[in-house]
Amino acid sequence: MATPTVVFxxxxxxxxxxxxxxxxxxxxxxxxxxxxxxxxxxxNLIGGGPRAMITRGLEAEGRVFPPAKLDQMFADFTxxxxxxxxxxxxxxxxxTDALDALAARNCRLAVCTNKLERHSVLLLDQLKxxxxxxxxxxxxTFGIQKPDPEFLRRTVAATGGKMQEAIMIGDSITDIRTAxxxxxxxxxxxxxxxxxxxxxxxPDRTISHFAQLPxxxxxxxxxx
Numbered sequence: 001m002a003t004p005t006v007v008f009x010x011x012x013x014x015x016x017x018x019x020x021x022x023x024x025x026x027x028x029x030x031x032x033x034x035x036x037x038x039x040x041x042x043x044n045l046i047g048g049g050p051r052a053m054i055t056r057g058l059e060a061e062g063r064v065f066p067p068a069k070l071d072q073m074f075a076d077f078t079x080x081x082x083x084x085x086x087x088x089x090x091x092x093x094x095x096t097d098a099l100d101a102l103a104a105r106n107c108r109l110a111v112c113t114n115k116l117e118r119h120s121v122l123l124l125d126q127l128k129x130x131x132x133x134x135x136x137x138x139x140x141t142f143g144i145q146k147p148d149p150e151f152l153r154r155t156v157a158a159t160g161g162k163m164q165e166a167i168m169i170g171d172s173i174t175d176i177r178t179a180x181x182x183x184x185x186x187x188x189x190x191x192x193x194x195x196x197x198x199x200x201x202x203p204d205r206t207i208s209h210f211a212q213l214p215x216x217x218x219x220x221x222x223x224x
Contacts, residue, residue, distance in 0.1 A: 003106050004221050005161030009170035010113035011046050012192030018043045019088035024081040044195045047172040049114035049139050050077050086126040094210030099132050101214040110135040112155040117141045134159040146174050149182035173201045185220045
């Protein structure tokens, strides 16, 4: 396989973004007079994107708001987060070495995230990682989100890659469902934001450190 396409989730997979996302959620909740959501609870609300994080955070507090109010809170979240998205967020250990190893093996690298594209690009740029990826696709890039497999298909297409040479790397059941629906193998990282141990969702492999990633990708793709 000459040019594999390796597609990464962002939050909880590439970058530990929870500190800034949870801080933003609780800033927005404080403006509404709500108690903060505990960090360990809020951390596991991240995978579906900011609107889902707000909705699930409200549900955890026993609150339900009409769509117009949720739209306002989403806009407030987006505005605040844009100014603070790299305050505390950092790559998970071993990421840059793994990306170097994959690039040396002629892999196309991409991001497929339910985060907004502009936030994804800005975050990766501030962390000096954006230029490593051929495509960075967010929930607004194509107007679709994971677990819709079309999102993954379009991300792979944006790299010039082929689905039969692609693999997904993620941290949640959403990533695994997306990959399965698209017919591509999936590796899960167990240090992300899954509410249950991610291995329970049946990925092809589970890794605990990015040092394990290049060999895991090779073992799966070259076995196909």
